[in-house]
Amino acid sequence: MMNWPSQRIQVSVAHSDPLVAVGLSTVLSQQVDMEVIDAQTRPASPGPASPYIVVADYERGLHLAAARISPRERHAPAPKVLVVTANDREHEVRSALEAGVEGYLELGCALQDLISGVRQLARGSRYLSAMAAQRIAASMARSTLTDREQQVLGLVARGKSNKGVALTLQISAGTVKAHMKAILSKLDAETRTEAASIAMERGLIGVALTAD
Incomplete structure (x- = not known):
């Protein structure tokens, strides 16, 4: 009952x-x-x-x-x-x-x-x-991206190079490379484009994969 x-x-x-x-x-x-x-x-x-x-x-x-x-x-x-x-x-x-x-x-x-x-x-x-x-x-079950990693990947998804990301965020190119290495590892991705696609599918970033 x-x-x-x-x-x-x-x-x-x-x-x-x-x-x-x-x-x-x-x-x-x-x-x-x-x-x-x-x-x-x-x-x-x-x-x-x-x-x-x-x-x-x-x-x-x-x-x-x-x-x-x-x-x-x-x-x-x-x-x-x-x-x-x-x-x-x-x-x-x-x-x-x-x-x-x-x-x-x-x-x-x-x-x-x-x-x-x-x-x-x-x-x-x-x-x-x-x-x-x-x-x-x-x-x-997965590691999440930090706020900074989401910013970096969002800019990469818009077509920015490492230098472009560094200039936009006012950080060094070496720091951008370090962030990208961590991003690829966390998302189990081989390339920047694959990482951006995975992040968009999961809703971690919300930008189209097109250049500015």
């Missing part, structure tokens, strides 16, 4: 795609343990705290997670954030979780994943789709 929370889960849908938002609201409103509400009309002090989840797209989800203040500074608990998005690259998933997002689903997921995700967040747990979990596992 399913054990529901003692109070219905309050859910707000804040997805930027109108059609997706309607679909999410329809599915969630059909669940006996959930109540879809307008975030703007939710009382600041709703009485006994009900679990409160916001289902959002990637950008809004990260904004909501980053903007939350401590529950001690407000009358109602801060909402848990469940992202439903087409963003499926490793860096994007990791960035969302680091920002404080508690749940991550891809567009096109099974309806049961959406329902289970809301319920898991209401219980205080995280919920990741199989894709998101795989991305995080892959990220943990």
Whole structure:
């Protein structure tokens, strides 16, 4: 027998795609343990705290997670954030979780994943789709690029030579070579172009492979 929370889960849908938002609201409103509400009309002090989840797209989800203040500074608990998005690259998933997002689903997921995700967040747990979990596992298994290495590789991907990178970042050509050696090792790449392609696929850089 399913054990529901003692109070219905309050859910707000804040997805930027109108059609997706309607679909999410329809599915969630059909669940006996959930109540879809307008975030703007939710009382600041709703009485006994009900679990409160916001289902959002990637950008809004990260904004909501980053903007939350401590529950001690407000009358109602801060909402848990469940992202439903087409963003499926490793860096994007990791960035969302680091920002404080508690749940991550891809567009096109099974309806049961959406329902289970809301319920898991209401219980205080995280919920990741199989894709998101795989991305995080892959990220943990590999060395990540430093901020400087990402800058170097981003410039290389734009067609900059080592000298050009050095001039842009105001570092020595030898330092650029050292960074590139580390980048190739971390990405298990043989060439600069391969390294840039791998980094773009993983979402570590977001530039086209064209010269300036």
